Amino acid sequence: MVNSATLSLRLKQLGLPMMYQHYEAKAEEAMHDHWTYTDYLNVLSDLELSSRRQKRIQRHIKESKLPRGKTLDRFDFTAVKSINAAQITALAENNSWVKQGNNLVIFGPSGVGKSHLACAIAYQIIEQGSRALFTSTTALVQRLQKARAELKLQEQLSKLARFPLLVLDDIRYVKKSEMETSVLFELIADRYETNSLIITSNQPFGEWDQIFPDSTMAVAAIDRLVHHATIINIHEQSYRKPTVNDAN
Numbered sequence: 474m475v476n477s478a479t480l481s482l483r484l485k486q487l488g489l490p491m492m493y494q495h496y497e498a499k500a501e502e503a504m505h506d507h508w509t510y511t512d513y514l515n516v517l518s519d520l521e522l523s524s525r526r527q528k529r530i531q532r533h534i535k536e537s538k539l540p541r542g543k544t545l546d547r548f549d550f551t552a553v554k555s556i557n558a559a560q561i562t563a564l565a566e567n568n569s570w571v572k573q574g575n576n577l578v579i580f581g582p583s584g585v586g587k588s589h590l591a592c593a594i595a596y597q598i599i600e601q602g603s604r605a606l607f608t609s610t611t612a613l614v615q616r617l618q619k620a621r622a623e624l625k626l627q628e629q630l631s632k633l634a635r636f637p638l639l640v641l642d643d644i645r646y647v648k649k650s651e652m653e654t655s656v657l658f659e660l661i662a663d664r665y666e667t668n669s670l671i672i673t674s675n676q677p678f679g680e681w682d683q684i685f686p687d688s689t690m691a692v693a694a695i696d697r698l699v700h701h702a703t704i705i706n707i708h709e710q711s712y713r714k715p716t717v718n719d720a721n
Contacts, residue, residue, distance in 0.1 A: 491520040526602075533599045539607045539640070543592035553585050555708045561590060564703065565597040570669065571638050572603075576698050577671045581707030587673040590705075591640050594671065598638050605638040610657070613641065617656035626656065630663045637668050644674040644684065654685045658694050665697045672698070677706075 477497070484493040496517060503513040545565055550558040564570065564577060577594070579587045595605040620629035633639060644657075664670060676683065678695050685691035 491524045492517045537605045539592050543589045545593040565594045568601040574666050576702040579673045579705045585707045585709045591671045603637045606636040607640040609642050610644045640671045645676050
């Protein structure tokens, strides 16, 4: 028979901290409530799995670089009446569209909460076990340009592909040079039908020739984005007071 001290040591050696912390208390509960051995092991296993899941979610939230506080419960749907709250909730609570490599594009003027919605959805996708990464379009384009100059573009795209969901915030701020927009196109093409994008933009697709100087590239990028996508158009004025350097 294995005594209590030996069991404690073995649980620590096996890296089962929650089982180690609770096995004695749960053993008393098991005897009191007449659990079977299977019941006892299931309870301890559930505690261990739940703890690991929460730690994994916290790691994924930290690596996602999502702004703090941009959660769904903090979004004021009453201030932006053209947004379908049920649709947003459905996207947030069911990650099947991410598993299928589908996209979400959110259009609307500054100050209507596009970025907040994108981040809120991403937070809940992470809660369901998927990894996500938030970045501004400007920062990502600069990163990809640097990688291309160093002949490491594919390496960078492969690193981004580890994230099933990439939140690309405010695509309007991409500069208009073909060199810059070409790396953005390569990102879109690389993720096509394999990984998901959430894109926020002030400019509707009809104005994307201002983003992509090559009209053929603009059409090809849009085709890939909308092939499997949900499009949300927010028809509101900003509900925020204007501030310096106002962003979405």
